[in-house]
Amino acid sequence: MATSEWWQKAVIYQIYPKSFNDSNGDGIGDLPGITAKLDYLKALGVDALWISPIYASPQVDSGYDISNYRVIDPRFGTNEDLYRLITEAHTRNIKVIMDLVANHTSDQHVWFQQSRQSRNNYFSDFYIWRDPRPDGSAPSNWGSYFGGSAWEYEPMRKQYYLHYFAKEQPDLNWENPLVREAVYDLMRFWKAHGVDGWRMDVISGISKFTDFPDYPTPNNESFVVGALHANGPRLHEFLQEMNQEVLTPFAMMSVGEAPGSTAHNARQFVDHTRRELNMVFTFDHMDIDHDHNAPFPEKFHPLPFDLVKLKHSLSEWQNILFEHGWNTLYFENHDQPRVISRWGDDQQYRYQSATAFATVLHGLQGTPYVFEGEEIGMTNAYNFELADYNDIEVTNTAKMLGTAVTGLSATELLAAAHKISRDNARTPMQWDATANAGFTSGQPWLKMNANYATINVATDRQQTQSIFAYYQQLIQLRHNAEWVTAGKYQLLLATDPQLFAYTRTYHDHSWLIVANLSSANAATTALQQALGKQQCGQLLVQNYPARQTLAAPLQPYEALIAELK
Template sequence: MADSQWWQQAVVYQIYPRSFQDSNGDGIGDLVGITQRLDYLKQLGVDVLWLNPIYRSPGVDNGYDISDYEDINPEFGTMADFERLLTQAHQRGLKIMMDMVVNHSSDQHPWFIESAKSRDNPYSDYYIWRDPVDGHAPTNWGSFFSGSAWTYVPARKQYYLHSFAVEQPDLNWENSDLRQAIYDMMSGWVAKGVDGFRLDVINLISKPTGFVDGQPNPGEPYADIGPIIANGHRLSEFLQALNTNVFAGHDLITVGETPAATIADAQQSAGLTTHELNMVFEFEHMGLDGNPDPAMGKWDDQPVKLVDLKQSLSKWQTGLQGMAWNSLYWNNHDQPRIVSRFGNDSPQYREKSAMMLATMLHGLQGTPYLYEGEEIGMTNANFTQLSDYQDLESLNAYHHLVDEEQRVPAAKMMTYLAKMSRDNARTPMQWDASINAGFTTGQPWLAVNANYTNINVEQALAQPKSVFTYYQRLIRLRHDVPIFTTGAYQLLDADDDAVYAYLRVTGDQRLLVVCNFTDQVQQRDYADLPTDAALLISNYEDDQRAVLRPYEAKIYEFTTEN
């Protein structure tokens, strides 16, 4: 991979605009606030800023229900504010990646408003409509957000499909006019100067040819919609057309969110020669700590097993090697904070385990993604009341599993929310120890994590060896040491349930990455490590070689004789 692409060497920083920086005191982060923090992001060393949706939206699903793809949500500012942000970012050498949602729109989008009126208007086929079957919904598919995936509209005497909330009708990609409208809209953003797209649930856009019932989980009325609609028969065709009509001729970064994708799916969608997307987000490693009861979904409070994590990540590393490109992430707006989830967020070990997890991830092959606050080791929110939560998925799950199904006691469900709710990632960015963590002078839209006085950017920047400065060092290694991009991956000691160790290999060059996932001292001696191996980075001051202290991480560089 001597001719690697710029996006393979880049590090992406994800910004959830609503929670990043409020500039006008209304309690909601905005575009002006992001612009004010560009120097901080440049100081961190990242290359690309991924913005969660900033388009006009009713806000049912925090912006993933778009009512106008070509206008800015007034909560975040104006188009002039966005254009200034884009210009200011480019002046600093930072790129902007937009979050694009084209599997579904808001039910307030003009397309849907017209489509719902009748069966014979120009937009009637922009969405997926089906007749009732025996007076009921066309199929037993359940939405990702609980309940039926179908809603009836009397004006059409038909049901429309919504894989997510009722207010998020699925777009009909079988309609060529709809596809062209999407190409034109996205090309408009490219012409404005954006540098790429993150494509929300993009592998759901090709629906089955026949709409038939699925097999529900025991005791459940609905079948999981994900396996039914994911990775459909026209997905590759649609993505190649999107590439041809929007991406081609522009040096963009493109990443697809692809729930339920397999290795084979990713080899196609993110293939180095398939002309679809640069990379995809897979979710397998994010589901390892889900509940063993299928009816409970992700809601659980058990820790992940390291052997399972190794197996999952290694499968993707080796499966895509030389064929496609990995996206590397621990956190995003839909996942709880990794230091609370796979690490240890106690005061004693939070920083060490945050650095260890960063080391483990950034040593892999692929493009690393940081989520806002990850670089200072932000933790889960530890909310204790249901009223603290605003996330639609969390609230729906609570009412479904506790109130309706009585499947789990209320107190237990609260522990599940504390561990797994998406709101854990969405609490405001912790800038300093002032009121509301320096995020806003008003009332924040979601409560600030109570630990902000001890965990914040100002404090991290004042410390020479903070989580922030550790991320800076890792990012510089990604930029400066080619083997981080080019090296093949080799797992070591697959059955070790305490230490994750692996090699990166290019010719006679080697990186050895060693990470202790426990709070116990571990003795490990790697026979192939020469005595003159260079320690590139570690989260401890000294190198004791065969000893791994609690949450210790280190990367060695060395050469071998072929």
């Protein structure tokens, strides 16, 4: 596959606006706050910003419930603030990617307010309505990702509407061509104002299995979330139409969030000959610590980190998409906790953990995504009590405590939330050691992580061991070394429980990427045997000083990238 598109050599930085930088002291991050930090992002070296939703919203699900797609929510500023941000970013050669939430809207959107009123107006079929069963119950046993039924009864229509997420987030009916054209039109609107591309929220869910068959319920569950929630029969038809109508004509980058997708069916999304999307976010590698046999929600029953599973998942995507599509590379985003707290050691080996996981990720083929704070090694927030959480997954689960549904006590839920909750990523950005980490002069919308006095941008950039500086090296390597973009991947030591090692080969030259993802020394004997006659040449990146060969064991979370000779 040719590697000539700008996004193939790019590193994209995700901003969760509410938590990035507050310019007016109201405790909520905003667009002028982002604009004020563009020089910081330029210094890091990133090529584009993905900005999580900033549209008008009641904020039931942190802005993923949109009530007006063409208006910026006043919490974040104005449309003019966004236009200025785009202009200022472009002057620094930084592109702007917006979030497209097209599976559902807010129930406060005018489309839904009209749709709920009757079965025979212009908007009646903008959403998915079904009659009750004869006994008055929901049309099927489909569950919401946030718990409970995916169906909500609307007395005005005497029907149920479908919502994969909160009941305030009704799903759009993509079977209706008027809905599709309305979505394409809002995409054109933002392109006209300079937006360079789209991250598409849960895009694999837009096509439904419209007969809504009941799921089997082997555990006697009332409501089930399963495979039928994604990859419906017309999904790829809809994406090809979107590509034809908007993406290709306006040269807009696209990355889809695709729950329920595997490396095999991902090729349907991203093979350039199919003209759908440029790349999709995989969830495979982020689910390796989910206990799929646990009660709902399974993510709050986390399993220990399993490096072998991680290697298998990432390798499968590298191999299957090579020359057939393009990977997204990430460990953190607004829906994932901090990777060093989840799978690494954020105490004794915080610098080493942060740089080791970064090395593994940034050596792969694909486009890396850096989530705000990841570049300074921000950690999970262990100072939260259950009452401090804003994450709807935690708050909904807390309401079910004491029932047979979750199988969790309050103590167990808190421990799981400390490890896996989305709020671990959403705590405000830690800029310096002043009050509220320099994020706001007011009261932060979400509790601060207690460690901001020691973990912050200002402190990190002054350190000899600076995580920010290490990320700069990785980003520069991607920009300058063609093998990072185009080289073939080969996993080494697939079953080794400590070492993640692989090679990238391009034009008869090879490079080694290796990290010890454990807190114990890791012998390198098997690695040297796997490399055979190849020896380490020039070390391009390393997070421990003074290593020249692979003779000595790798120290805890030691990582390096070396040319092989």
